Amino acid sequence: MTVAQAFDYIRKHGVDKETIYTCYVMDATRRLEGVVTVKDLLMNPYEVAIGDIMDAHVIKAVTTEDQEAVADSFRKYGLLSLPVVDHEDRLVGIVTVDDVVEVMEQEATEDFEKMAAMIPSEKPYLKTSVFQLAKNRIMWLLVLMISSMVTGGILARYESAFALIPLLVTFIPMLTDTGGNAGSQSSTMIIRGMAVGEIGTKDVFRVLFKELKVAILVGLILGLVNYVRLIILYPGQEMLCLTVMLSLLITVIVAKTIGGILPIAAKVFHMDPAIMAAPLITTIVDAVSLIIYFKLACRLLGL
Amino acid sequence: MTVAQAFDYIRKHGVDKETIYTCYVMDATRRLEGVVTVKDLLMNPYEVAIGDIMDAHVIKAVTTEDQEAVADSFRKYGLLSLPVVDHEDRLVGIVTVDDVVEVMEQEATEDFEKMAAMIPSEKPYLKTSVFQLAKNRIMWLLVLMISSMVTGGILARYESAFALIPLLVTFIPMLTDTGGNAGSQSSTMIIRGMAVGEIGTKDVFRVLFKELKVAILVGLILGLVNYVRLIILYPGQEMLCLTVMLSLLITVIVAKTIGGILPIAAKVFHMDPAIMAAPLITTIVDAVSLIIYFKLACRLLGL
Numbered sequence: 370m371t372v373a374q375a376f377d378y379i380r381k382h383g384v385d386k387e388t389i390y391t392c393y394v395m396d397a398t399r400r401l402e403g404v405v406t407v408k409d410l411l412m413n414p415y416e417v418a419i420g421d422i423m424d425a426h427v428i429k430a431v432t433t434e435d436q437e438a439v440a441d442s443f444r445k446y447g448l449l450s451l452p453v454v455d456h457e458d459r460l461v462g463i464v465t466v467d468d469v470v471e472v473m474e475q476e477a478t479e480d481f482e483k484m485a486a487m488i489p490s491e492k493p494y495l496k497t498s499v500f501q502l503a504k505n506r507i508m509w510l511l512v513l514m515i516s517s518m519v520t521g522g523i524l525a526r527y528e529s530a531f532a533l534i535p536l537l538v539t540f541i542p543m544l545t546d547t548g549g550n551a552g553s554q555s556s557t558m559i560i561r562g563m564a565v566g567e568i569g570t571k572d573v574f575r576v577l578f579k580e581l582k583v584a585i586l587v588g589l590i591l592g593l594v595n596y597v598r599l600i601i602l603y604p605g606q607e608m609l610c611l612t613v614m615l616s617l618l619i620t621v622i623v624a625k626t627i628g629g630i631l632p633i634a635a636k637v638f639h640m641d642p643a644i645m646a647a648p649l650i651t652t653i654v655d656a657v658s659l660i661i662y663f664k665l666a667c668r669l670l671g672l
Numbered sequence: 673m674t675v676a677q678a679f680d681y682i683r684k685h686g687v688d689k690e691t692i693y694t695c696y697v698m699d700a701t702r703r704l705e706g707v708v709t710v711k712d713l714l715m716n717p718y719e720v721a722i723g724d725i726m727d728a729h730v731i732k733a734v735t736t737e738d739q740e741a742v743a744d745s746f747r748k749y750g751l752l753s754l755p756v757v758d759h760e761d762r763l764v765g766i767v768t769v770d771d772v773v774e775v776m777e778q779e780a781t782e783d784f785e786k787m788a789a790m791i792p793s794e795k796p797y798l799k800t801s802v803f804q805l806a807k808n809r810i811m812w813l814l815v816l817m818i819s820s821m822v823t824g825g826i827l828a829r830y831e832s833a834f835a836l837i838p839l840l841v842t843f844i845p846m847l848t849d850t851g852g853n854a855g856s857q858s859s860t861m862i863i864r865g866m867a868v869g870e871i872g873t874k875d876v877f878r879v880l881f882k883e884l885k886v887a888i889l890v891g892l893i894l895g896l897v898n899y900v901r902l903i904i905l906y907p908g909q910e911m912l913c914l915t916v917m918l919s920l921l922i923t924v925i926v927a928k929t930i931g932g933i934l935p936i937a938a939k940v941f942h943m944d945p946a947i948m949a950a951p952l953i954t955t956i957v958d959a960v961s962l963i964i965y966f967k968l969a970c971r972l973l974g975l
């Protein structure tokens with residue numbers, strides 16, 4: 370077949386095809402041999418044979434491949450379409466770039482949902498029933514509620530401490546919230562970085578050191594602001610102020626380290642980072658920060 | 673110009689163009705007159721005039737338009753490229769689908785970052801300096817830390833209550849965490865739904881009623897599980913168990929309602945829902961849930 374014949378073929382059969390700009394060359398058994406674009410056809414003389422201008426190294430997908438991997442190919446090579454072959458390398462379909470745009474959006478939406486502790490929904494929000502929405506949300510809420518009872522159990526062990534100094538209790542929300550926020554910042558950046566292919570499991574130490582340094586910097590600022598505030602509010606109670614400041618600093622460091630490492634660890638164990646890391650981070654950080662806080666309080670305040 | 677002439681023109685000038693499949697028809701002053709695709713050219717006889725087959729209703733973007741709006745056009749119309757015109761309707765450039773894929777990914781990443789209380793970063797994580805990362809994260813951490821001091825202030829008002837019944841304190845993490853999780857579930861779904869154009873400000877009442885119903889369903893299950901657990905752990909303390917159960921139910925309802933409405937409210941006031949709603953939801957829900965909890969405790973336990 371020559372370029373001129375290819376144009377005739379397209380003119381005859383192309384009208385109802387989804388894409389005509391990328392043409393796949395097959396042998397008699399539908400086995401994929403090469404690819405030629407309409408641009409190639411237009412840039413070559415009419416009498417040239419297709420076999421001479423086609424690209425035999427076709428970027429393709431196998432029917433069993435995950436849609437995420439296919440989206441990655443589009444991203445990497447800037448493709449407009451991609452042939453799908455079966456295990457005998459026979460062409461069975463074509464994926465076009467608008468399908469991929471949809472897949473990418475869907476994947477991002479799923480990650481948003483997983484990271485907010487939900488089972489991803491099949492349909493858009495307004496078209497999902499109340500019962501289905503509740504079903505998607507209740508499972509993680511239950512799991513996280515039960516885990517936060519563990520945190521409550523930690524508090525119960527220090528009942529005597531806050532019976533003695535009730536003021537200690539009032540710093541709990543600030544401590545756990547800041548820890549949770551610091552941790553989610555890190556886990557979100559790492560989970561997203563892994564989703565778009567920027568961060569891999571090999572980067573674990575780079576992430577660890579980066580998060581450590583950021584945590585120390587950020588933790589020092591937060592601790593200092595807190596210390597100044599407390600020393601003004603509660604003059605003469607230096608040890609209490611020190612307890613809160615140190616707890617905050619250590620909490621932020623632990624939170625950011627766990628937040629950076631947990632998603633990568635999930636990946637190593639072939640689990641979904643968005644599910645395993647994001648919803649759990651707050652609960653883990655809560656428990657850790659309270660242990661640090663009360664251990665420090667008991668030591669520094671002599672309880 | 674006829675179809676045949678158009679092909680000759682493409683053969684001569686197309687080799688170094690980023691896209692040749694969509695051709696824009698301009699008048700002598702570069703004013704955009706219409707659009708014709710290579711597919712149109714291939715599906716029409718060689719002697720037809722371009723003016724007769726071109727589409728005069730061109731979907732286009734103006735140079736000052738936001739990249740998000742441009743991405744929306746691609747999504748909506750399944751385009752491969754889009755002409756960009758200045759305010760005199762003169763063609764000044766072309767946006768292709770691979771640019772848009774990048775923009776969409778970037779927008780999703782920014783939303784992830786904003787929702788985790790960070791200022792979006794310009795560069796990928798591994799290429800961003802420790803100092804820049806710390807700078808992007810500290811602002812919101814400070815704001816949220818100071819807001820959670822308000823929550824601490826609420827606790828301080830009830831010091832006498834938990835000095836009397838220290839057990840009350842141990843339910844605080846469970847209550848605030850569950851409330852926070854329930855709220856983020858709702859706000860995440862609504863923020864994402866608005867980002868992909870599924871939910872608009874006109875849907876405020878549909879969202880409100882849906883979230884209310886889901887909240888009641890989910891809140892009842894969570895409250896019941898809690899009640900059963902507590903009645904086993906603390907036999908004879910029915911009023912305490914009732915206080916925790918009711919607080920949880922009301923917290924979940926309030927959290928999901930605020931989580932559903934806050935992003936839409938942000939949009940109405942021309943603020944970014946991802947920034948205004950997501951980081952704040954936990955802090956707001958924390959404060960509200962603690963007020964509910966201690967008010968109920970004082971009433972039901974006669975403190």
